[in-house]
Amino acid sequence: MPAACHTSEHLRAKAKRFLPRMVFDYVEGGAGGEDTLGRNRRALDAVRLLPEALNNCTSCTMQRTLFGVTYAAPFGVAPVGLANLVRAGTDEALARAAWKAQIPYALSTAGTTSIETIAKAVPGHAWFQLYVGEDPAITDDLIARAERAGITVLLVTVDVPAPGKRVRDLVNGLTLPLRPSPAVIADTAFRPRWLLQMLTGGVPKLETIAPYFKDEREKPHASQIARRVSSPRFDWAELERIRKRWRGTLVVKGVLNPADAVRAADLGAEGVVVSNHGGRQLDAAPASIEMLPRVRDAVGDRLKVLFDSGVRSGDDIARALALGADFVLIGRPFLYSIAALGAERGPERLIGILSAELENTMIHMGCSAVDQIARSHIWSA
Numbered sequence: 001m002p003a004a005c006h007t008s009e010h011l012r013a014k015a016k017r018f019l020p021r022m023v024f025d026y027v028e029g030g031a032g033g034e035d036t037l038g039r040n041r042r043a044l045d046a047v048r049l050l051p052e053a054l055n056n057c058t059s060c061t062m063q064r065t066l067f068g069v070t071y072a073a074p075f076g077v078a079p080v081g082l083a084n085l086v087r088a089g090t091d092e093a094l095a096r097a098a099w100k101a102q103i104p105y106a107l108s109t110a111g112t113t114s115i116e117t118i119a120k121a122v123p124g125h126a127w128f129q130l131y132v133g134e135d136p137a138i139t140d141d142l143i144a145r146a147e148r149a150g151i152t153v154l155l156v157t158v159d160v161p162a163p164g165k166r167v168r169d170l171v172n173g174l175t176l177p178l179r180p181s182p183a184v185i186a187d188t189a190f191r192p193r194w195l196l197q198m199l200t201g202g203v204p205k206l207e208t209i210a211p212y213f214k215d216e217r218e219k220p221h222a223s224q225i226a227r228r229v230s231s232p233r234f235d236w237a238e239l240e241r242i243r244k245r246w247r248g249t250l251v252v253k254g255v256l257n258p259a260d261a262v263r264a265a266d267l268g269a270e271g272v273v274v275s276n277h278g279g280r281q282l283d284a285a286p287a288s289i290e291m292l293p294r295v296r297d298a299v300g301d302r303l304k305v306l307f308d309s310g311v312r313s314g315d316d317i318a319r320a321l322a323l324g325a326d327f328v329l330i331g332r333p334f335l336y337s338i339a340a341l342g343a344e345r346g347p348e349r350l351i352g353i354l355s356a357e358l359e360n361t362m363i364h365m366g367c368s369a370v371d372q373i374a375r376s377h378i379w380s381a
């Protein structure tokens with residue numbers, strides 16, 4: 001482990017030494033035997049980028065315009081639930097870092113900071129990720145709150161018809177609300193720095209959905225949350241209803257099947273996120289990067305295609321752009337950056353690492369702007 005962090009993997013290694021096992025596993029883990037988690041990485045590694053020689057490419061612009069906003073780089077912060085478990089104030093720190101760096105940030109429905117607080121911290125900047133549960137009144141209220149808070153982009157997650165089977169969380173006994181079982185106490189005792197900031201910052205709560213658990217005795221338990229915020233009954237008719245209610249930009253997150261992406265376009269969505277939830281849902285799913293070019297081919301430019309799952313470097317961002325993504329989202333590395341280096345320095349460092357890596361890759365490929373990264377840069381044997 002080097003003294004300074006030069007890659008997202010360095011941040012991950014440092015985060016592992018700061019976080020209790022239970023929290024590290026919550027972030028790192030995937031569903032089932034973690035086949036999809038591994039497949040995401042292997043499939044990205046297998047994508048080869050062909051360099052172009054002697055292009056006199058000395059500097060690059062990484063700007064990309066998405067949904068009417070010009071961002072400084074073609075990547076952003078994916079929505080992550082329970083983020084403040086990593087460190088107090090993580091949601092807000094990520095939102096502020098993204099705002100400062102002019103890249104997108106999305107707050108999760110399962111966020112540990114409310115929509116209203118985030119919107120106040122970064123006015124007009126944050127996106128909101130919506131989980132759709134069994135009660136349409138809650139969905140409608142979340143949509144209304146997002147609109148009132150000035151959110152303009154809504155990511156509707158569609159890949160949680162059932163909770164993913166997270167074996168690590170089952171083994172570690174990760175529960176909601178957090179219960180200080182002997183195993184949890186033993187785990188956290190070895191991580192005093194984490195424990196100290198948790199004790200001073202307070203146990204994270206699901207602030208955005210807390211109002212829907214009105215009865216004080218009704219503390220949000222994992223199974224209730226699962227039912228209230230994601231339901232197997234969520235279907236295309238409900239998505240169409242949401243489309244009619246939401247006046248802003250609608251993005252369908254968690255699409256792998258090209259036919260689903262076409263259906264999202266037919267319904268009037270402005271974007272899809274090609275994603276398998278970072279390998280946390282269906283453990284027999286294809287790698288997201290395998291489906292990306294197929295989704296792009298199916299929808300053409302009818303809507304924007306965003307991509308996530310396994311992105312860890314500038315090379316990975318370039319791979320996704322070359323295979324048809326308009327934009328890339330990144331989940332775990334942002335959480336690791338905060339665990340490793342703190343709320344301010346962490347995300348800033350990660351954004352710096354990824355931007356410098358992407359620029360380096362673009363120079364090798366002879367691309368002075370991200371728009372020049374194309375499928376012709378992909379080499380296949």
Ligand SMILES: Cc1cc2nc3c(=O)[nH]c(=O)nc-3n(C[C@H](O)[C@H](O)[C@H](O)COP(=O)(O)O)c2cc1C
Nearest residue numbers: 027078079080081108157277278309310330331332
């Ligand atoms: C700890 C954690 C919590 C997550 N929570 C949510 C969530 O609440 N809503 C959602 O749509 N996706 C959630 N995701 C999925 C991310 O938005 C994203 O799809 C995924 O992290 C991308 O893969 P990566 O972590 O390999 O970059 C979560 C991912 C992680 C790692």
